[in-house]
Amino acid sequence: MAPAKKIVFKTKHELAVELAKYTANLSSKFCKERGIFTVVLSGGDLISWLWKLLEPPYADSIEWSKWHIFWVDERVCGWDDADSNYKLAYDGFLSKVPVPAENIYAIDKGLGAEGNAELAAERYEECLKEKVNKNIIRTYKSSGFPQFDLQLLGMGPDGHMASLFPGHDQINEKVKWVTFITDSPKPPPKRITFTLPVINCASYNVMAVCDKEQADSVAAALTHTKDVPAGRLTADVEVVWFLDQAAASKLKGWCSIL
Numbered sequence: 001m002a003p004a005k006k007i008v009f010k011t012k013h014e015l016a017v018e019l020a021k022y023t024a025n026l027s028s029k030f031c032k033e034r035g036i037f038t039v040v041l042s043g044g045d046l047i048s049w050l051w052k053l054l055e056p057p058y059a060d061s062i063e064w065s066k067w068h069i070f071w072v073d074e075r076v077c078g079w080d081d082a083d084s085n086y087k088l089a090y091d092g093f094l095s096k097v098p099v100p101a102e103n104i105y106a107i108d109k110g111l112g113a114e115g116n117a118e119l120a121a122e123r124y125e126e127c128l129k130e131k132v133n134k135n136i137i138r139t140y141k142s143s144g145f146p147q148f149d150l151q152l153l154g155m156g157p158d159g160h161m162a163s164l165f166p167g168h169d170q171i172n173e174k175v176k177w178v179t180f181i182t183d184s185p186k187p188p189p190k191r192i193t194f195t196l197p198v199i200n201c202a203s204y205n206v207m208a209v210c211d212k213e214q215a216d217s218v219a220a221a222l223t224h225t226k227d228v229p230a231g232r233l234t235a236d237v238e239v240v241w242f243l244d245q246a247a248a249s250k251l252k253g254w255c256s257i258l
């Protein structure tokens with residue numbers, strides 16, 4: 001289990017620049033080693049901090065054709081719904097880079113539109129298993145859980161990550177790869193989400209958080225003074241918290257500031 005690193009940035013702009021560099025370095029490493037780079041996206045603000053990847057030197061140098069894109073959580077709705085994490089990522093990032101359409105694994109379109117959270121979670125887990133069988137996704141040591149190369153995560157003000165919310169049972173799931181919630185405290189209520197064991201098997205986990213609304217939960221998660229889902233985040237190789245000064249404002253003195 002990797003200890004959490006924290007980096008505090010003066011501005012969101014600087015955070016986005018460093019996030020692009022970090023992602024591009026890992027892309028280059030995994031594309032060289034495996035010919036594939038598996039990337040897991042979240043929804044929320046994270047997508048707006050990926051803009052630097054769309055610019056030089058990254059836009060033209062990243063081997064986009066080797067990227068495979070998954071979602072750590074998804075709202076159970078149509079792909080064109082304003083709540084959709086797929087739509088958010090497509091409009092803000094994926095439509096601007098040449099990742100092949102067949103390498104983008106969104107929630108099942110029909111089940112999403114129908115609002116069938118349970119079946120949508122089962123179908124997404126089947127999708128992951130199929131990609132494991134095709135050696136697109138690696139598995140974690142002997143556990144059999146999928147191991148993604150890089151997950152780009154965010155955290156809500158209540159300390160939730162993915163769609164694992166405080167006080168809800170999904171955080172305790174130990175067997176399934178993907179589970180669902182139908183009473184999410186943050187709208188919309190129906191969502192599917194990777195489970196904690198899957199999230200924590202990733203080789204590299206980035207948790208990017210900005211703004212003062214998240215400051216209490218950032219402090220709770222990183223000092224373990226209160227049990228919030230994001231405080232359980234680990235990774236196989238490295239977990240790094242990318243914070244702006246407002247999000248880090250309740251942490252006392254021990255972060256590296258860029």
Ligand SMILES: O=C1O[C@H](COP(=O)(O)O)[C@@H](O)[C@H](O)[C@H]1O
Binds near residue numbers: 074
């Ligand atoms: O609902 C969600 O919230 C979290 C955090 O979002 P943010 O807007 O506070 O950054 C997000 O990571 C997750 O993917 C999304 O479904």
